[in-house]
Amino acid sequence: MSTGRVLRNATLTVLALLWLVPTWLLVVNALVPAESYSGSPHWLPDGFGLLDNMSEAWDRASLGPALGNSLLYSVVSAAAAAVTAAFAAFATVVMPVRRQALWFWVVYSGTLLPLQVFIRPLFLSYAQTSLYDTQTGLVLVYTAIAVPFAFFVLRNYALTMEREIVEAARMDGASWWRLFWQIHVPLTRSAMVAVFVFQFVAVWNDLMFGITMVTSRNIRPVMAALADLQGNYSNVGPPVVLAGALLVSLPTVVLFFSAQRFFVSSLRIHR
């Protein structure tokens, strides 16, 4: 082995271990039974209290309803955004629409703005329309936020498709509606899955709207519940908080590693 190679392997090992330490401590200390946690971090597994810690976190922060809510918000919003954006992408790419550039910018501009710019007006109008603290309200917000990016990805994908198929079907007298569902959607399915996965994770991980647009424990999403749990750090103790963090992260970690291909492709198309 050359010196260069030894050096490289040494660097890699150090970096890998450095990166692993927080993850390792997260898992190890989530495993430590809460009552035997001595006040300083454990570096090696000591007993198995993971399930007890998780159920303690579950009770303390009402993780049950929170997980259910987040599942609802993520699935419905991501799916609704993917379909809505696919409609718009189909219209601007395939159909004869005037002012395509204008419509593109109207929809796309939403993804360039920071979320902070929307939140208070939405908060106020939700308070007035009784959408505040409802599941419908959050689904609407999350869908609206997801649409611009989804549109951008799906439109770019649609631009690279063969147009002849659509035009041939059109000649044969198929309606736009049929064209969309029977030809366009099947052809852009992989991009739609990429968009769905990406937005699912984005909605699941959102904190800001989760702590602003809802207050009830049975409406709030999962990251708001985790933030609440973290706020009680000194009361419930590190093992329970870490077990809670682990529990709420599991769905996205599993999704990320099983759908990494889709994830990367949507990232590469945009940011």
Next chain:
Amino acid sequence: MSTRTTDRRSPAADGAPAADRPAPARPAPARTGSGTRERLTAGMFLAPAVLLVALFLLAPFGWTVHRSFFSDTRTSPFSWFENYALFASDPALTRSVQNTLMWVVGTVVLPFVLGLAIACMTDASRLSRFARLCVVLPYALSGSAVAVVWNFMLTTDGAVNQVLTNVGLGSFAQGWLLTWPGNTVVMILANAWQATGVAVILFLVGLRSIPPETLEAGALDGANGWQQFRHVVLPQLRPVSIIVIGMSLVNGLKSFDLIWVLTQGGPGRATETLAVSMYNETFLELRPGAGAAIAVVLTVIVLAASWFYLRRQLDVKGV
């Protein structure tokens, strides 16, 4: 590459600035029926997306811009740029701008350098795959979960102080999140711990698309390892680099979860960035005018930062 150009798009889809271009250049399909009906159908396909975005994003944006010109304190409400002047007079906001600058530098430089280094150093060996997994794993966590993990590392009786005490450097043990600028720096490091993974993934994709012939040609010309990297690999990674930099920049500017869960911008508003300051002013200090002004300033910065890489993205993608 993500920047693959396509000739398939019609001239009408080629955006340019011409928002008011006349009817699309593409010949209309044969069975058009009446043009009005066609456009009506197209409008129905566009309507859901346009309505959602206009109602939930663009209208609130306009509202926020409008609100930023109205004072929170005075009785005659319209106050020109009074809220924007707070950036000069309010020490909390000055600190927030400083922190935001530190975040921007930290979130661009660290993931870029570390991501590039790790992507270039790893190959198909077992150690490399393990190292990549270690670095990519945190990227699958949410900002809030990362904050929980790093709170555990950084609290007074946390893991970092424990290690320092055990190796005899107990005098360095401190409340990491308590004093500025150290608290901002450690949060930027925590952010880099999470964000480097995606840079690694993107650089690996970029490296895979480099034709091996270019490297062989470089080797034949007698280039050593560093010269190869500097003059052959790096130029070909330019498109990916722009994506990584742009993404990190915008994410750094927008980062909220990590700071909010770790410190809520404290102690004493010392760790706020603009994204957190806006939230604090609006919902905790109850000064929505000031919050709106911060949101507008943040928007301008984010737009400027986006422009830097979007210009290229849009050029190539043909928007």
